[in-house]
Amino acid sequence: MNRATHAAAAVITAALLVGCSTSTSTPTAATPNGQATAAPAPGKATADATGAFAALSAAVPSAKLGGTVTAENDPNHFLGRPHQYTSKITFTDGRIPADQTEGYQPGDVELGGSIEVFPNEADAKARHDYIQAVTKGMPALTEYDYLQGETLIRVSRLLTPAQATDYEKAAAHLP
Incomplete structure (x- = not known):
């Protein structure tokens, strides 16, 4: 597959993932900017993507922080919305050869990955399941996804399976 096809596949993936929504019914709470978001499970503190990345990068030294997603720069427009992530970061991985990253933009999962933290496990699982359903059978769109409680770690398909296992x-x- 040529680079133009990879770039087109990335655009299609982004478009498909933008349409992600869930029908899971959970309580909502207001964020500081007044938007509603699902409340965390009782007695459980919601993690933060930056903190999760600190722990992750300590175990995977080739991972470098790419950026912090805010409501203003979120290409999906999900941050803080009901049933969507409450924090997100992107990261790069130095083990991905530079010649395989042409055509990708900063923040693209293909450059390393992202960490999305949700208000509860049900919302994180819904996002995980949606991504898996969208990318199933489409090798140019696949990625490694690891779900841990409210945290979804999305890792570039450009890493080998052994490298992805580190995540x-x-x-x-x-x-």
């Missing part, structure tokens, strides 16, 4: 092992130690 899986690190994810297992997140709260």
Whole structure:
């Protein structure tokens, strides 16, 4: 597959993932900006993507922070919306050869990955399941996804399975 096809596949993936929504019914709470978001499970503190990345990058030194997603720069427009992530970061992985990253933009999962933290496990699982359903059978769109409680770690398909396993092992130690 040529680079133009990879770039087109990435655009299609982004368009499909933008349409992600869930029908899971959970309580809502207001965020500081007044938007509603699902409330965390009782007695359970919701993690933050930056903190999750700190733990992850300690275990996977080739992972470098790419950026922090805000309501203003979120290409999906999901941050803080009901049943969507409450924090998100993107990261790069130095083990991905530069010649395989042409055509991708900063923040694209293909450059390394992202961490999305949700208000509860049900919303995180719904997002995980949606991504898996959209990318199933489409090798150019697949990615490694690791779900740990309210945290979804999305890892580039450009890493080898052995390299991606480093993230899986690190994810297992997140709260």
